[in-house]
Amino acid sequence: MQLDRHRGKVRRLHAACRQECVMPKLLNINTYHYRRGGSDAVYLEHSALMAAQGWDNGFFAMQHPKNLPTPWSRYFIDELEFGNAYSTLDKLKMASKVIYSFEAQRKLRALLSDFPADVAHLHCIYHHHSPSILPVLKKAGVPVVMTAHDLKVACPAYKMLNRNGVCESCRTGSVLNVIKNRCIRDSLAASAIVAAESGLHRALGTYQKHVDKLVVPSRFFGDKIVEWGFPADKVVYIPNYVDASTQVPRYEAGDYFLYFGRLALEKGVDTLIRAAGAAGVVLKIAGTGPEEAALRALVAQLGADTGARIEFLGFQSGAALHTLIQQARVVVLPSQWYENAPMSVLESFGFGKPVIGAAIGGIPELVRDGVTGWTFEPGNVQALTALLSRTAAMPAEALAEAGRAGRAMVETEFTKDRYLAAMLELYAGLGVRS
Structure with missing residues (x-):
């Protein structure tokens, strides 16, 4: 009482x-x-x-x-x-x-x-x-x-x-x-x-x-x-x-690499296009920006074979973007400026995808080399080409392991x-x- x-x-x-x-x-x-x-x-x-x-x-x-x-x-x-x-x-x-x-x-x-x-x-x-x-x-x-x-x-x-x-x-x-x-x-x-x-x-x-x-x-x-x-x-x-509770991870490796974000000079998308062409991988680019026309011209300049493997999807958001991330093999962030703490990396981890990121600014704090993804020297086409080739041939379970590590990171630290x-x-x- x-x-x-x-x-x-x-x-x-x-x-x-x-x-x-x-x-x-x-x-x-x-x-x-x-x-x-x-x-x-x-x-x-x-x-x-x-x-x-x-x-x-x-x-x-x-x-x-x-x-x-x-x-x-x-x-x-x-x-x-x-x-x-x-x-x-x-x-x-x-x-x-x-x-x-x-x-x-x-x-x-x-x-x-x-x-x-x-x-x-x-x-x-x-x-x-x-x-x-x-x-x-x-x-x-x-x-x-x-x-x-x-x-x-x-x-x-x-x-x-x-x-x-x-x-x-x-x-x-x-x-x-x-x-x-x-x-x-x-x-x-x-x-x-x-x-x-x-x-x-x-x-x-x-x-x-x-x-x-x-x-x-x-x-x-x-x-x-x-x-x-x-x-x-x-x-x-x-x-x-990121609110990982709203993200459904998909650890299965897809058959394409994905860049999503602004198409601006500092984002290094031209480096990614050249590397994707040299590695012979499929690349999807989701986004718009001031460099879009120049990047499309670069793809055309690299030839029909490269053009057939690189697709510009325009601006994507919401469920459509989430599906693109879930079904990708690896997300790539090839920036050439001092990135802060890119949300694109955290979002990719939330969906269970590893990230290849340029080793610049705050990116290496998130993309922990060999754990949640892999890093390369910014602007280095040869280094990125080697990473794309390596992860294209990597066993699905190794990619899934990196994806799970990224997911665990956002569930505990972010x-x-x-x-x-x-x-x-x-x-x-x-x-x-x-």
Whole structure:
């Protein structure tokens, strides 16, 4: 009887708490409010995960026709798409916003007056909101957490890449190297704008002063960003996650190799095409991007035999993409830039597929050579050709063993529960209690 009374008291206290306790307020900040790319997916999934814990979410993004419906859009900054056609006056206005956005500051202040956030979690904010919003959050007393989806907090060119390959000239030199090397889209004008933006915020120490904690999904990114001068005590390693419970693994080896992702220069798909042609294997390419026409031309140039074995499937998503992964022999990620922690690798592991990945950036942290897959020197056609030939001839059980190792990795190291626990601990360390 006494135990029953105690349980009843506990239930009443919990009910009273639900009615009276104010749940923490999380302000999620990102350029886009729809799933445009990997960072946008993390932004949306993170907010949904926190909402499931009872947190109150607010959003600050950019106006865009594809945005998900949200009442927070009344605070969003004006659309600014660099690929669109603009008048000369509009281009000048855009350039000024990239460097320092008074509009973003004004709208953020208005949002904070209606939504006094307990913590702000930033994803991609440049070159739209601009780093100018950071002092506004700091002045409002809002702790700032930022996830480094790329290397922009260190390098003016967020990929640390230009037309000549990986570049770190600005680490010890002037940001004018951005202009000299035309690091941004191989454009003098775009590079000059970003050099001005980076020079200003480097001088002000905007990121270092106003970001309380920088979340890095790969240890490589953490080391690289600290190497460029970001305070090490502000960097926290929290890897991304996949929900393996929603993925059905298929360990049986298929008869084709698969690349899925953006068709951009830094992805090294040209290296993969040349290697696939030399190895005589079947390759399926799922994705679109600025290099698609050049890659199709490369296949044609390599000859009819190679063309018959390489298939461009266009953009794939959802169940269609999942089936492609499940039925592949091996997934290949031939990147030639400092990849962070590619979701394509984790997703492949979730479906029980080993991965061949370039040994660059954070890829080797996931593709553990000889265990969950195999690595090769980025851009090395001969090395990749040898790996494709080797895995094409490899016994099915050896491929299945690597696939099971990858699956086990995402089931233990890259889980939603581990991600959530790490984030809640991080927020608690900033004085935010759930």
